[in-house]
Amino acid sequence: MLSPYLLLLLVPAPPLAVFLILGLDPFFLRRKAVQALALLGGIAPFFAMLPLLGLCLGTECYGVMPIFTLVFGQSEVALALLLDPMSTLVGLTVAAVGALVITYAIDYMSDARIADLRRFFALMNLFLAAMLTMVLAGDTITFFFGWELMGLCSFFLIAYNTSLPQAVAAGRKAFIITRFADAFLLAGLLLLFLEANSVRLDVLIPAGTMMTEERHVVIALLLLAGALGKSAQVPFHTWLPSAMAGPTPVSALLHSATMVAAGAFMLARFSPIVMSEPAVQTIAAIFGAGTAAFGALSAIFQTDVKRLLAYSSISQIGFMVLAIGLGAPEVAIAHFVVHAMFKSLLFLAAGDITHGSDLGTSLQAMRGALRRRPISFLAYVAGAASLAGLPIVTAGWWSKEAILATAWEGGAFGIAIWVLALLTATCTAIYAFRPVFEALQPEPAHISHARRGHPVALDLHYRPRWGSGFITLPLVLLAAGSLLGGIIVGPIIRFLGAEAPHPAHLPELVAAVAPFVGMAGAAAITFVPALAAAVAGARDMRRPTRLDRKFQRWVIEPYVRLVRFLAGNRIGARAEAELELRHVQIVRWLSRGARMDGIYQALFVRPFVNIVRWLNGHRGGTVDPVGTFPVSLALQGTQALVERLAHDRFDRFWMRLANRLVRLWVLVCAIQTGRSRDYALGAALGTAALLVIAWGTTWN
Amino acid sequence: MSGATFLILLALSGGIFATGFFGLMARRAILFQLISLEMMLAGPALAFLAGGAWHGSQQGQAMFVFIIILAAAEVALGLALYLALRRGADVEDSDTITGLKH
Amino acid sequence: MSDLAAIWCASVALACAILAVTRPAIVHALIWLVAALLSLAGCFFALGAGFAGAVQILIYAGAIVAVFVFVVMTADASPEALARERARLAQGWRRPAAAVGLVALPLALGLLAGGTSPAAAPDSGPSLGAILFGPWAVAVEVASGLLLAALMGARHLGRRREEP
Known part of the structure; x- marks a missing residue:
């Protein structure tokens, strides 16, 4: 009698097999064959997940598929796959989003060279397989294996354009920062293993909740640090906006259901350990809420639509971490599902609209979208509405409302968090609708309608208004999910074994108004010329070169001081100027992601490089x-x-x-x-x- | 198996090992040294199997499997090195290769 | 009876080993190596270790020596090379012999000193596979890693470099 849980093995197996075939490629496949294989590997996990969902809804929703067991004295190393409500739900989401993104990529990447295409789809399939392995893992070794494999794939995929130095640098940055955070996770998992003498999650987590106090705090903090790094939360957030150097399907997969969301999933998976330690829980809530607010504020000042969406991912995953910090991992998973749908939709639609534009992925490239790509534009609007959380009609509202309600019920601390989250939601609506309003404006004259990166004569290669089915189908399905997905938020939370929170009427009403305020703000900064100029001005000041800074410091500032001194220190004017200066500084600070990169550079990278140089005999050091x-x-x-x-x-x-x-x-x-x-x-x-x-x- | 047989077999295996060791030090051509290394591995293999037979345990044979793996790896690398040396500088005398000294 | 066979085979192996390391011609040395390995295989059969004997014949005397043969084909087999090899051996055998004597002496003393505790149980222990893939599984994994490393190393060393 075969166990039905054997199906679990079939979920990550097809993409893995496709990776092996495409990666080794013994047959010298043609373009069509590569695309067909990639599509097969991308879609098969979804159809393997469906019977598992049926099994889970029908009979008992708990099963373990052991793969390999090794016993060392008291400890046992047991590799296994696990089926429980959380892994079913998240696995289904990942498989669905992965299938749609790979379908989209078939058309999007169709102009790449055959060797690049093979590399791309091999890595995308491996990436999907790694995420599914991690989600379905029943032990920490398989879990960590998938987790690390995903980090490696993201490195290769972000650095896909190997001819661009900044793409390679972005990939390296993502790899190093996530690796740094993974060290914390590994330490936490090893300590847990020592505590439980087993790597199986069903043994490990109960053992983890019953530890002594000190170890408990240490392990919970280590797990939290690992999750913050993978999910690009403050202070590890710098890799995510740079990671936009990869192709759009990569961003869509990386940002919605996999990679960054993996941190939130990991926290939800290990939530019994985190939740039994109130102090760590509070830290998680504060980090989550802070990151959500920071990401939303930063996103407003972005001028590149992909960077804007990257900061929005940081912010939305901050909401998930916040929900876990508030003791409601079920709500976090519900938001995970909804976020995966609307975020991949936003990336895919924005990528389709800006594809082949001369302006790259800047906001201006969105202009004239309604005329050029109507379906993609409407899909983008649906995604933005869901991201902003327009009441009732969008999925995003239901899941965000559940988080806000959980915060409201959490006492005084919870209400403080609620206020912060509400402000964040308003900002979310501002940045969500900025590209939409930008797209409504007429196209700038100098956009040549170059198709897919070939700069050809005007209108010769005009893209058809209606994309192929490979692009339209994922967009339509995801848009439907982003709008109608609200009806499954409640069932998801109940399916995971918790009660959906019932908010009071007043905060619910206030929360319902917030997106509209944000929309008005977005309209204001797009259409009111003065405000638009202010935001654009912030952007122009965003990247002062080194020469600029020296000039500012040694020429302009002394001159201003001299003028002020000569003018007799009129206090009113000075205060006004300083206020102005401070305002500009804050905007600049936000648009660069809090300058965390510079801090890292000064604190870690440069001393390390200096030590290495010194050890090699430079700068008065000794050789060897x-x-x-x-x-x-x-x-x-x-x-x-x-x-x-x-x-x-x-x-x-x-x-x-x-x-x-x-x-x-x-x-x-x-x-x-x-x-x-x-x-x-x-x-x-x-x-x-x-x-x-x-x-x-x-x-x- | 009698104890005397066991001791004699051990002595013979020690002899094979010592012969290989002698060849390794006395010969200068790389190929002869590799052959001597094979002998040095064969001696302990005999000792392990004799021990396994003496104690009635299969662990002697298991160790023999490891020895053969080691021998295979050693031969593959040794012969590849020999061919690389021959191709690069036409060296077959191991005494002339002293470049890794410092 | 099988004891005598084992001792006889091992003695032959020792004699062949001595010949293998002292022949000046590489082909002769290789033939003596094969002879030594085959007589060791006979010794293994006599000891009741049929698997080890078969592996010795198939892998050692078969595969490994075959690789040797391919390489030996490239070696210099002229009479001058033979004379040079003979001269080298005649010139420098004393110090190695002394060193080997130093090693062999404590070995022999240890044989004399160690008592022969009778522990011979019947040869019906757990099967070889159960040992290799049970308690020794990690060692087998490490050994497979070693083989992989050797494979990659040989591939790397053997690749043809472009002439500058």
Whole structure:
């Protein structure tokens, strides 16, 4: 009798197989065959998940599929896949979004060279397989394996355009920062393993909740740090906006259901451990709410639609972390599902609208979208409405409302968080609708209708208004999900075994008004020329070069000070100017992601580079300090003593010692002949000595 | 198996090992040294199997499997190195290769 | 009876080994190596370790020596090379012999010293596979990693570089 849980193995297997075929490619496949294989690998997990969902809804929703078990003394290493409500739900979401994104990528990437296409789809499939493996993992080893594999794939995919140095740099940055955070996760998981003597989640998590106090706090904090890094939360957020260097389908997959959301999923998975420690829970809530607010504020000032969406991902995942911090992982998972739908929709639609534009992915490239790509534009509007959380009609409202209601019920601290989250929701609506209003404006004259990156004569390669089915179908399905998905938020929360929160009427009404306020704000900064100029001005000041900064510091500022001094320090004007200056600084700070990159550069990268340089003999360092250390220590030591004792007997004694050391060194060097036979002779003598010792010690 | 047989087999395996060791040190051509290394691995293999037979345990054979894996890896790398040396500088005397000294 | 066979085969192996490391011609040395390995295989059969004997014949005397043969084909087999090899051996055998004597002496002393505790249980223990893939599974994994590394190393060393 075959266990029905064998199906679990079939979920990550097809993309993995497609990765192997495309990666090794023994057949020299043609373009059509590569696309067909990629599509197969992308869609198959979804159809493998469907019977599992049926199983889960119908009978018992708990099953373990052991893969491999090894017992070491008391500890056991048991690799397994696990089916429970959370893994079913998240796995289904990941499989669905992955299938749609890969379908979209078939058309989107169709102009790439065949070798690039193969690499791209091989990695996309591996990425999907890794995420599914992580979601369905029943033990920490499989979990960590999927987690790391995903990090590796994201590195390769972000650096997909290997000819662009900034793409490679962005990939490296993503890899290093997430790896740094993964070290925390690994430490936490290993400590948990030591505690539970098992890697199986069903043993590990109950054991984790019953630990002693100190270890508990440490492990919960380590897990939290790992999740913050993977989910690009403050202070690890800098890699995500840079990661936009990858192609749009990569961003759509990376930002919606996989990679960044993996951190939130991990926290939800290990939520019993995090939740049994109130202090850590509070920290998670504060980090989540802070990141949500920060991401939303930063997103308003972006001029590139993909960067804007990146900051929005940071912000939305902040909401998930907040929900977990408030003790409602079920609500976080519901938001995960809804966010996966509307965020992939936004990326896919924006990518389709700006595809092949001369302006890259800047906001201006969105202009004239209604005329050029009506379906994509309408899909984008649906996604933006869901992101902003327009009441009742969008899925985003229901899940965000559940988070807000959970916060409202959480006492005084909860109400403070609620206020912050409400302000964040308003900002969310502002940045969500900015690209929409931008797209309503007429197209700038100099957009040539170059199709897919070929700069050709005007209108020769005009893109058809209606995209192919590979683009339209995912957009329509995701748009439907983003709008109608609200009806499944309640069932999801109940399915995961919790009660949907019922908010009071007043806060619900206030929360319902917030998106409209945000929409008005977005309209204002798009259509009111003065405000638009202010935001655009912030953008122009965003990237001062080094020369600019020097000029500012050494020429302009002294000049301003001099003028003020000569003008007799009129206080009113000065205060006004400072206020102005501060305003500009804050905007600039936000648009650059709080300058965390610069801080990292100064704190970690540059000292490390300096140490390495010093160790290599630059800047007055010594070449190979480890090797020369003993000799230089001996010489310095004798010298120091000689200075003390002047020229007497001690002096001569020490000098003789030092000289002998040098002679001894020469003698020892003579053994180094480089001939293997001499070394064999040395080994023989050593063996003989060891044997004599062994014989002597066992003599009786 | 009698105890005397066991001791004799151990002595013979030690002899095979020592012969290989002698060849490794006495010969200068790389190929001869590789052959000597094979002998050095064969000696302990005999000792393990004799021990396994003496104690009635299959672990001797299991260790033999590891030895053969080691021998395969050693031969693959050794011969590849030999061919690379021959191709690069036409060296077959191991005494002339002293470039890794410092 | 099988004891005598084992001792006889091992003695032959020792003699062949001595010949293998002292022949000046590489082809002769290789033939003596094969002879030594085959007689060791006979010794393994006599000891009741049929699997080890078969592996010794198939992999050691078969596959590994076959690789040797391919390489030996590229070696220099002229009379001058033979004379040079003989001269080298005549010139430098004393020091290695002394060193080997130093190693062999404590080995022999250890044999004399160690008592022969009778522990011979019947050869009906757990099967070989159960050991290799049960308690020793990690070692097998490590060994497979070693083989993989050797494969990649040989591939790397053996690749043809472009002439500058």
